[in-house]
Amino acid sequence: MYAVEADGDLRPKRPDEIDRECGCGCAHTRREFMVGVTAAGIAGVGLASGTGTVGASDSALEGASDDTVTIVHDLHSHSEIGEPDGPNIARYRRVVQEQLGDRDDALFLANGDELGSSTISFFTEGAHKVEFMNDMDLAAAGVGNHDFDYGVDVAEQRFRDSEFPWLNSALYTDEGDLLPGTQRYTTFEVGDLTVGVFNVVLRGFHGITDYPDEYEQRDPVETAREMTTLLRDREDADVVVCSSHTPHETHFELAEKVDGLDAIFGSHSHYTMDAAEIHEGTVISEIGYAYFHLGVMTLDENGDLVSWERIDLDGGVDPDPEFQRRIEAQYEELEDELERSVGETAVELDTSGSVTYGREARIGNLITDVMLDAHDDAEVAFQNGGGIRTNTTYGPGELTAGDVLSILPFGNEIVVFEATGSEIERVLENRIGVLPDNAFGAQQGQQVAGLQYEWTGHEEPEIGDVYVDGDPLEPDETYVVSTTDYLKDIAGAYEPFRDAPVIWESGTALGPAVMEYLEEHSPVEPKLEDRILRVDEDLGTQGAVSRRRGETRLRFDVPEGASDVADASAFVGLARGDDVTDGEFDLDPTSVEVDGDDLWIGYDTGALQRFVARTDLEEIRVFGAFDPDPEHYGYTDPDGSLLELPVAAAYDRFRLKATVDISSPSLRPN
Known part of the structure; x- marks a missing residue:
C-alpha cells in the first residue's frame, strides 16, 4: 500500500536484486548479509517437505550454552490467508508447528500488518485473520500500520478478540493512554532466561493508515531506548528483542543508538535476507512476506546469535488439514460474489x-x-x-x-x-x-x-x-x-x-x-x-538548426550524464492544449543522432513547416531516453560503493527533455 521512504539519519541501503513484490508498493529484496558464517543446513532441524533453508553453519554453534531462546518469526500477511491451492496460512502453520515442536526454547512472534488489507478483509475488517491467529500458538504480535486500515475502533475490537497479546510500545491515545487491547511489552520465561519483547512502528504513522490525528505516536528510537532500559532494569530481562514495524534502514539506526538491544525481527519494508546481520552488536533478522519464508533465530543468554535460518516454503509443503479446510470454507462463503464477472479489459x-x-x-x-x-x-x-x-x-x-x-x-x-x-x-x-x-x-x-x-x-x-x-x-x-x-x-x-x-x-x-x-x-x-513525465536531464531549447535532404535537424547538447542516447524509437514529442492538429502532424522525431557532444533531433522539413504555419503554440516538448553514467552522478550506498543506474524497476533508462522553440525564425517556412 505505501512507499518505503528514508526514515531517520541513515540513508537506505540499496537492494542488490529484486526478489519478490507483495503488493504493498515495496519491492521485496534479497540482501547478502554476512555474519562470518556460510549458508548450510542446521543440524537437528526437521523440515516439512517442500521447504529449504538458508542459514548459519554449525560453526556458529560453537560456544553456545544450554540457555537459549529461539524466535520463530513472523507473519506480516496484510490479512491474507492465501488461496487454497497457493502459498497460504495452512502451509505456513505446518512449518511453524514443526519448528515449535522441535525446540523447547521457541517463541512464535509476529510484527504486525495482520488485519488489513486483503480481499477477504474488505468484508470482515480483519476478523477472519484473528480467528486463524488464535489457533497458531502465537506468543505475541506487534502492531503495524495495516492493523488500523479500518479505523482505531475496529483495531481495538480485534485486539480484544485475540487470545494472544498485541504489543504496542509507541501508540497512545490523545490522553496519553495505551491503546485499549494492547500491551507496552511482555516477558517470557524460557528455561532460565527472561526474554523481554516490545514493538516499534515507523515514523509518520498518521500519514499511512487510519490512525487518529489527535492520537500520539512516539519515535521508534526513543521508544526502543525506553523499553530496553525498562525491560533490563525493572523486569531483569536477560535478552531484549524488538518486534519491528519500521523500515529496513531504521534497524541500523536502532542498533547504533539503543544500548542493550539484542535483536530486531520483522520490518515494514519486506526485505528478505540471506543471513542475519549483526550491526553494532544487535542482530537484525528480516525474512520478507508471509507465506513464502519463515525466520528462525536462536540467541544465547547474552543475546548473541547462536544460529539463524530462513525456511523457504514452496508448493511441496503439506498444508495443515484443519487450516486448509477453513481456508476453503472462507472462499466458498465469498465464492459467488468474488467470481462474478464485472467487466472486461x-x-x-x-x-x-x-x-x-x-x-x-x-x-x-x-x-x-x-x-x-x-x-x-x-x-x-x-x-x-x-x-x-x-x-x-x-x-x-x-x-x-x-x-x-x-x-x-x-x-x-x-x-x-x-x-x-x-x-x-x-x-x-x-x-x-x-x-x-x-x-x-x-x-x-x-x-x-x-x-x-x-x-x-x-x-x-x-x-x-x-x-x-x-x-x-x-x-x-x-x-x-x-x-x-x-x-x-x-x-x-x-x-x-x-x-x-x-x-x-x-x-x-x-x-x-x-x-x-x-x-x-x-x-x-x-x-x-x-500523464507522468520523468526528466533526469533538461537540455533546454535548440541551438543550431540545419536542413539536409528534406529533414530539419535541431542541435542540443548531449546530456553530461549520458553514456549512450537511445534512437528515435524511444523519443516522443508532445504539445499541449487542443491545438495538436488532430493527428495531421506526428510530433515524434524522425531521427536522433549523436555526433560528439552534439545531439541532433530531426523532423521532416515540409511537415514541420506546415505545423508551424498553422499552430499558435510556441514550443514542442521532446522526451527521450539515455543510459546514465554512474560515475557522473556519483551516487553511492552507505558503504561508499557506486550505485549502478538506473535503480528503478519501472525504467530501463533515464529520461531527457528537449524543447523545440517553434517560434524561432529558423523554423519558419522560407
Missing part, C-alpha cells in the same frame, strides 16, 4: 508496485478515470501507487469482483473538493522519492488523471511543467479534485488537501466504484497518455 493491466510507483500505468489511468467520472465537475484525480495491490497482471479478458477487490481492497470512499494549483503542485512534489536516498530509485509514487506533469528525482524533488486539461497549472486558481477520503484526510504526502471542505461524498468505496464503471463501460482500454 481489452489490454493487459499491470498492478506491480514497481510500475504503479514508478511511472504512468494503465491500471492507474483506469482507476483515476473512474474518480473523474464519479463527479461531473471533477478536473483532476489522484491515486497513491501503494493503494493499488496484488503485483500481478490482468487481461486482456474478463475481470471479476474478486480481481477488483484484490487490486483495491481498502474501504476508502471517493470524495471531491477544491484545491489551489499550488496545493496540487505541493502534493505532486511530496510524492517523489529521490536518488540516492530512495532505495528503489527515483519514483513519483502515484497515478493521476486530468493532469500532465514533469518530475525530477535527483537529490531534491522537483516538479516541472504541469498542465490541467492542456492548460498550464495556475498556482492561485482553484481546481476540483477527486480522490479518496484516505488520501485527503490521512496520507501524509497529501497534507495540502487536509483542510479543504468536501463538496461531495460518493458514499461508495473505490473498489465497488471501479466495478460499477466496468459494468457500464466494458470493454475498457486505458491508454498510456504521457
Whole structure:
C-alpha cells in the first residue's frame, strides 16, 4: 500500500536484486548479509517437505550454552490467508508447528500488518485473520500500520478478540493512554532466561493508515531506548528483542543508538535476507512476506546469535488439514460474489508496485478515470501507487469482483473538493522519492488523471511543467479534485488537501466504484497518455538548426550524464492544449543522432513547416531516453560503493527533455 521512504539519519541501503513484490508498493529484496558464517543446513532441524533453508553453519554453534531462546518469526500477511491451492496460512502453520515442536526454547512472534488489507478483509475488517491467529500458538504480535486500515475502533475490537497479546510500545491515545487491547511489552520465561519483547512502528504513522490525528505516536528510537532500559532494569530481562514495524534502514539506526538491544525481527519494508546481520552488536533478522519464508533465530543468554535460518516454503509443503479446510470454507462463503464477472479489459493491466510507483500505468489511468467520472465537475484525480495491490497482471479478458477487490481492497470512499494549483503542485512534489536516498530509485509514487506533469528525482524533488486539461497549472486558481477520503484526510504526502471542505461524498468505496464503471463501460482500454513525465536531464531549447535532404535537424547538447542516447524509437514529442492538429502532424522525431557532444533531433522539413504555419503554440516538448553514467552522478550506498543506474524497476533508462522553440525564425517556412 505505501512507499518505503528514508526514515531517520541513515540513508537506505540499496537492494542488490529484486526478489519478490507483495503488493504493498515495496519491492521485496534479497540482501547478502554476512555474519562470518556460510549458508548450510542446521543440524537437528526437521523440515516439512517442500521447504529449504538458508542459514548459519554449525560453526556458529560453537560456544553456545544450554540457555537459549529461539524466535520463530513472523507473519506480516496484510490479512491474507492465501488461496487454497497457493502459498497460504495452512502451509505456513505446518512449518511453524514443526519448528515449535522441535525446540523447547521457541517463541512464535509476529510484527504486525495482520488485519488489513486483503480481499477477504474488505468484508470482515480483519476478523477472519484473528480467528486463524488464535489457533497458531502465537506468543505475541506487534502492531503495524495495516492493523488500523479500518479505523482505531475496529483495531481495538480485534485486539480484544485475540487470545494472544498485541504489543504496542509507541501508540497512545490523545490522553496519553495505551491503546485499549494492547500491551507496552511482555516477558517470557524460557528455561532460565527472561526474554523481554516490545514493538516499534515507523515514523509518520498518521500519514499511512487510519490512525487518529489527535492520537500520539512516539519515535521508534526513543521508544526502543525506553523499553530496553525498562525491560533490563525493572523486569531483569536477560535478552531484549524488538518486534519491528519500521523500515529496513531504521534497524541500523536502532542498533547504533539503543544500548542493550539484542535483536530486531520483522520490518515494514519486506526485505528478505540471506543471513542475519549483526550491526553494532544487535542482530537484525528480516525474512520478507508471509507465506513464502519463515525466520528462525536462536540467541544465547547474552543475546548473541547462536544460529539463524530462513525456511523457504514452496508448493511441496503439506498444508495443515484443519487450516486448509477453513481456508476453503472462507472462499466458498465469498465464492459467488468474488467470481462474478464485472467487466472486461481489452489490454493487459499491470498492478506491480514497481510500475504503479514508478511511472504512468494503465491500471492507474483506469482507476483515476473512474474518480473523474464519479463527479461531473471533477478536473483532476489522484491515486497513491501503494493503494493499488496484488503485483500481478490482468487481461486482456474478463475481470471479476474478486480481481477488483484484490487490486483495491481498502474501504476508502471517493470524495471531491477544491484545491489551489499550488496545493496540487505541493502534493505532486511530496510524492517523489529521490536518488540516492530512495532505495528503489527515483519514483513519483502515484497515478493521476486530468493532469500532465514533469518530475525530477535527483537529490531534491522537483516538479516541472504541469498542465490541467492542456492548460498550464495556475498556482492561485482553484481546481476540483477527486480522490479518496484516505488520501485527503490521512496520507501524509497529501497534507495540502487536509483542510479543504468536501463538496461531495460518493458514499461508495473505490473498489465497488471501479466495478460499477466496468459494468457500464466494458470493454475498457486505458491508454498510456504521457500523464507522468520523468526528466533526469533538461537540455533546454535548440541551438543550431540545419536542413539536409528534406529533414530539419535541431542541435542540443548531449546530456553530461549520458553514456549512450537511445534512437528515435524511444523519443516522443508532445504539445499541449487542443491545438495538436488532430493527428495531421506526428510530433515524434524522425531521427536522433549523436555526433560528439552534439545531439541532433530531426523532423521532416515540409511537415514541420506546415505545423508551424498553422499552430499558435510556441514550443514542442521532446522526451527521450539515455543510459546514465554512474560515475557522473556519483551516487553511492552507505558503504561508499557506486550505485549502478538506473535503480528503478519501472525504467530501463533515464529520461531527457528537449524543447523545440517553434517560434524561432529558423523554423519558419522560407
